[in-house]
Amino acid sequence: MTTTRPITHRYEDPLDLVWLRCASTLGYTITRSDEVYASFDGERVIRLSTESDFDADDSLAQLIFHELCHAIVAAPAGLHLEDWGLDNTSERDLVQEHATHRLQAHLADRYGLRPLLAVTTQWRPYWDRLGRDPLVAHRDSPDDPAVPLARAARLRADREPWASAFRTALAATATMADLARPAPTETSSDSLWSKVSARVHERHPLGHRLGPVGATCAGCAWSRSGHDPAEPPAPGYSRPAPALRCEMSRVGT
Numbered sequence: 001m002t003t004t005r006p007i008t009h010r011y012e013d014p015l016d017l018v019w020l021r022c023a024s025t026l027g028y029t030i031t032r033s034d035e036v037y038a039s040f041d042g043e044r045v046i047r048l049s050t051e052s053d054f055d056a057d058d059s060l061a062q063l064i065f066h067e068l069c070h071a072i073v074a075a076p077a078g079l080h081l082e083d084w085g086l087d088n089t090s091e092r093d094l095v096q097e098h099a100t101h102r103l104q105a106h107l108a109d110r111y112g113l114r115p116l117l118a119v120t121t122q123w124r125p126y127w128d129r130l131g132r133d134p135l136v137a138h139r140d141s142p143d144d145p146a147v148p149l150a151r152a153a154r155l156r157a158d159r160e161p162w163a164s165a166f167r168t169a170l171a172a173t174a175t176m177a178d179l180a181r182p183a184p185t186e187t188s189s190d191s192l193w194s195k196v197s198a199r200v201h202e203r204h205p206l207g208h209r210l211g212p213v214g215a216t217c218a219g220c221a222w223s224r225s226g227h228d229p230a231e232p233p234a235p236g237y238s239r240p241a242p243a244l245r246c247e248m249s250r251v252g253t
Contacts, residue, residue: 013059013060013061014176015059015060015061015173015176016059016060016061018061018169018172018173018176019060019061019064019065019169019173020060020064021169022064022065022068022165022166022168022169023046023064023068025161025164025165025168026068026071026161026162026165027044028044028045028046028068028071029044029045029046030046030047030048030060030064031045031046031047031048032047032048032049032050033047033048033049033050034049034050034052034053036048036049037049037053037121038063038066038067038088039082039083040067040070040071040082040083040084041082042080042081042082042083043080046064046067048060048063048064048067049063055120057118057120057192058120061117061173062116062117062118062119062120063120065104065108065117065169066100066104066119068162068166069100069103069104069107069153069157070084070086070096070100071084072103072153072156072157072162073096073099073100073103073149073150073153074086074096075153075156084096095145095146095149096146096149097123097126098123098126098144098146098150099146099147099149099150099153100119100150100153101119101123101126101127101130101134101146102130102134102135102146102147102150103134103150103153103154103157104117104119105127105130105134106133106134106135106150106154107154107157107166107170108170109134110170111170111171111173111174112174112177112196113170113173113174113177113196115192115195115196116173116177116192116193116195116196117173134150135147135150135151135154177193177196180193181193181194181196
């Protein structure tokens, strides 16, 4: 439909804006192109495909997150190389690709966002086989060389400037997931938002988000650092046993 009214603004997807801001905070500029799926110029420009090349469950946010994880895995040697120093036309650098999957899943899991921020294209089967802890090798491939690369990258991701940028973007994404989650009466929905774990996004009695699925206070980092697990973690909170672990339990892990 055409209109004669003056148009001074254009609509942009809020999730895209969150991750565009994350990339900008880290010094990267995102541009769109029909000529590539994803590429990096070795300096600051990351070119990503337009929606015409997207699968139905793809998003710009997901692609930005993936490329930023590539940057962390490539650091420091490949941080300023074209395409992070990787050959994306062959399987030469498949280990780095798999390490990026593991880092991406680990960071997304902190907010229960693995289904929403999954990888795409032909590499998806590896992602789908990742276990509950993506920084641990599969039982059928205990010597996966991507695991130590991903663990090293996790240490870099938890340092600045990465840590704050990711924390802000992932927390904002989780808030959107809270708001977009289908109502209990919506029994059939093919929306990707509906796949985000409802339980992970619930709030711990302390106010933080819950930690990984199945984790309890017994494995809390505060407990391992000397906190007496028999004592309540905060005034006014009587912890049931076994209590679900909150996201703060990752401190020190």
